Amino acid sequence: MVNSNELYELPRPTLSKVVHIGGLGVEYEDAKPLQGEFKQIADSGKGVVVMSFGSVAHAEMMPEQWKTAFLNAFAQYPEHEFVIKYANDDLKHRLPPNVHTYRWLPQADLLLHPSTKAFISHGGYNSIQESINFGVPLITIPLFGDQFKNSKIAAKHGFAVNLKKGTLDEASIAAALKEVLNNETNIKEF
Template sequence: LFVETRLISEVVENKEFLNWLLLQKFDLAFTHIFDVCPIGLVHYAKIPSWIWLSSTDDGEQRSDEFRGKSEEFRWTYVDYRFLEKVMVNSNELYEAPRPTLSKIVNIGGVGIGFKDANPLPDEFQRIIDVCVGLVVFSFGSVTPSYKMPLAWKKAFLAAFKNYPEHHFVMKYEGTDLQDHLPSNVHVFKWLPQANLLAHPKTKALISHGGYNSLQEAIIAGVPLITIPLFGDQPKNAKLAEKHRIAVNLRKDNLTVDAVVKALEKLLSDRRLD
């Protein structure tokens, strides 16, 4: 029932959909914590129970000013007394300690498993067969890598060239790098990331610091280089750095030297192995 705010007017004016929703007599609804509007649909359809879903950790900082101003909104428009559970994409094993409630259920890592990792496609297996170690580069599914600044692209490729015995596979949606790739760099529009991380030759993941990628790397035992961009990513990167499983790079200082130093630390520091 996750509905973006810009679509709410279309939803509430769709009488056919609203009638259908009411007739289904659902017992339980899942709504995303990002938007409270679907909660109105839950009440309209007389669904007795609902669960809030959060795709990121619930955070550690609270603004007293905002909390005070939001009291009227909170208790007037959203009645949390009927909230069954809050499922959070978080894992208390490596999150910062904090107060919590019995209704909050941490489900971070659920569905991420390498026990049944599939064999790699031939194009990836051929790369692994000829390299000493593999480094996976992916900024996830939300941020297209080809839109990164040209200076970043040059910095990454120049840094990767310094490690000829290691090969780098990049999730990259564009074609502008094809004529500039070092022999040890390979670009693909899609990566079997979980299966690549599960391979024993994989030495590192270069990531934007998204929570799912962070959890995949932790489960696979692969250290990271994080370049957080927005949202919860800076916090995730700091968390990984705190646990000594990552090197954090600032996006405003992404140079060849910075990437080389991060790779050197990652590939040589046994504490990150």
């Protein structure tokens, strides 16, 4: 058994005994309706953009210029709410009114919500699988390992916009948001 999705992966030779069980650990049924503050945020505005870099790469460790670039780009979309997994309080006094940081996110619950319009991620395999399962387009910023390959494949299939960490700035983030938020293509058709 291989934790990959043969409809998503690039073609490769395998043996007949190989069974693709892609999305193992990403269960649609595990996602619950949002409650409390998260529901209130999701139900306001034109939609929600979720940002999380997984359990290994922490957003609070990103370079200061990235933090500024993200906040400035998010401020250009005041009609959307941005929910970020971010464990520090250093941004608290700089946050635009439409940006919300939390030490923990009910990620699957947020991605399931119909008002979630995009998912900004590092492009880890589980994040890609969640994006596919919940039908949410991605903006990926691959950082290391298989994230570069995963991100390229997601873009090839048309449900992701990839940004390069070496050239990440306010303009590239805003352009990616514009492309994803204004795209009429529905990932659920994938």
